[in-house]
Amino acid sequence: MNNGDTTFTDETSTRLPQLENNDPWIIWINLVDLNLDDHLDIVASPMGDKGGLFFLNDGNGFFESQDNIFNIGIDNLFTFLDVNQDGLIDFFWSYPACDDGTCPEVHFIVRSLGCK
Secondary structure (H helix, E strand, O other), X not given: OEOOOOOEOOOHHHHOOOOOXXXXXXXXXXXEOOXXXXXXXXXXXXXXXXXXXXXXXXOOOOEEEEOOOOOOOOOOEEEEEOOOOOOOOEEEEEEEOOOOOOOOEXXXXXOOOOOO
């Protein structure tokens, strides 16, 4: 947390649920308002054997872990963007249709992101 004097204090252990130390590394972090409460939530993409990790911001900078709400699978690629420029964030993810790489990728766009 910013101390206001060009220094920071590590409050990770009190603000964010702690994962097992043997979990895969986080390789991508997205800050997006998942529940339209005007507070940025965290969606993390770990390396390897897990799908997305979701943490909702309570508005005071404390985060609560959520289930994999989009059912992101192992090694799926995903991002957030406004596909049709309507001002609403869309969720896009893709994965190979088969394990041997001979099938085309499957792509999905979720239009309901942020609906309560």
